[in-house]
Amino acid sequence: MFFYLSFLSKDYNFLSFFRLFDSILFRSIGAMITALLVSLFFGNMIIKWLYKNGYRDIVRDYGSIGVNDKKGTPVMGGLIIILSLVVSILLWSNLSSAFSIIPLCAIVWYGAIGAKDDIDKIKYKNSDKGMTQLTKIILQSLFAIGLAWILTDSQLTPFPEGIVSRITIPYVKGPFSIETGWFYMGFIVLTMVAIANSVNFADGMDGLATVPSIVTGSVYAILAYLIGNAVYSKYLLFDYIPGTGELTIIMAALFGAGLGFLWYNCYPATVFMGDTGSMAIGGLLGVTVILVKQELLFLVAGGIFVAEALSVLIQEKIGINRLGRRIFFRAPIHHTYQFMGIAETKIVQRFWIVSIILALISLASIKIR
Numbered sequence: 001m002f003f004y005l006s007f008l009s010k011d012y013n014f015l016s017f018f019r020l021f022d023s024i025l026f027r028s029i030g031a032m033i034t035a036l037l038v039s040l041f042f043g044n045m046i047i048k049w050l051y052k053n054g055y056r057d058i059v060r061d062y063g064s065i066g067v068n069d070k071k072g073t074p075v076m077g078g079l080i081i082i083l084s085l086v087v088s089i090l091l092w093s094n095l096s097s098a099f100s101i102i103p104l105c106a107i108v109w110y111g112a113i114g115a116k117d118d119i120d121k122i123k124y125k126n127s128d129k130g131m132t133q134l135t136k137i138i139l140q141s142l143f144a145i146g147l148a149w150i151l152t153d154s155q156l157t158p159f160p161e162g163i164v165s166r167i168t169i170p171y172v173k174g175p176f177s178i179e180t181g182w183f184y185m186g187f188i189v190l191t192m193v194a195i196a197n198s199v200n201f202a203d204g205m206d207g208l209a210t211v212p213s214i215v216t217g218s219v220y221a222i223l224a225y226l227i228g229n230a231v232y233s234k235y236l237l238f239d240y241i242p243g244t245g246e247l248t249i250i251m252a253a254l255f256g257a258g259l260g261f262l263w264y265n266c267y268p269a270t271v272f273m274g275d276t277g278s279m280a281i282g283g284l285l286g287v288t289v290i291l292v293k294q295e296l297l298f299l300v301a302g303g304i305f306v307a308e309a310l311s312v313l314i315q316e317k318i319g320i321n322r323l324g325r326r327i328f329f330r331a332p333i334h335h336t337y338q339f340m341g342i343a344e345t346k347i348v349q350r351f352w353i354v355s356i357i358l359a360l361i362s363l364a365s366i367k368i369r
Helices: 002-009 013-022 024-052 079-091 097-125 133-152 183-202 209-228 229-234 245-265 274-291 305-321 333-339 342-366
Strands: 166-168 178-179
Touching: 002 013, 002 024, 002 079, 013 024, 013 209, 013 333, 024 079, 024 209, 024 245, 079 133, 097 133, 097 245, 097 274, 133 183, 133 274, 166 183, 178 274, 183 274, 183 305, 209 229, 209 245, 209 305, 209 342, 305 333, 305 342, 333 342
Parallel strands: none
Antiparallel strands: 166 178
């Protein structure tokens, strides 16, 4: 909304101040502050509403892992994050850009999937009675297929000609990429489903998924700004993609929304984000890494999420299904450390530290090329 005020400065000299609303940096700061204030202002009201209406967490009891202190905590706190993001995007983004509309749709779609999963768990009072894994993957894939169709259609794609189906290889000199042709559509679906679920797996302790999400988002905010700038992208040997600066604004909003949610979610949590929040964040990060054409870099920038997802995959598909035994004490991997007797706060803070280190390594890819 505010973006369109910048046009007034072109017609009326006394409104020259409105030129600021054309600035990516100014709108990013505005989006971050807006998301933070919305989450802080409406957070308590949403938490009280969730508690009053019985939307409380159904904890899976691991026996040796104490869960009694978690029982009764309101879940679906991801509504705070979604509200903050949507309000901030509507206010500060260029809503005529595909780089704004696609992330906005991803937040709503994946957030709705997560909300349905949370509601089912609460309804049946069993954390294993949510949506089936197959159902979630199908619903996630439907959005991803639509995204793939839009991005590969010559009339609809926001990408410049010649780079649509190319996958960028990080840390390799120059804008080095691999042409994948029609296989790129499948790659988009795989990327979206993998990232959405990896963030979901990481949401298991107070604040565990929140900080790595905003740290990873910060990496892609910087990349989106550089790639969307003709001068910087040329100097740094990136493929220039006009319009990605809008993703910088959205990632800034994620930073503000994440900080605001952390106000309530830091140990001991007043509310859990639930699948509502983790799916929404996962969907948002998924479309962002695809729209800036830096999908493979997520293996480093989102290393925490990758490790959590791999631990579940190894435990279930290799350990239990193939070998008939557990490989880890528990999966996702953060529960293994908890099983070993490490305090929850220490696990979470160490994951935060690792996430920041991985973010710095990811940013090094800008020059190690």
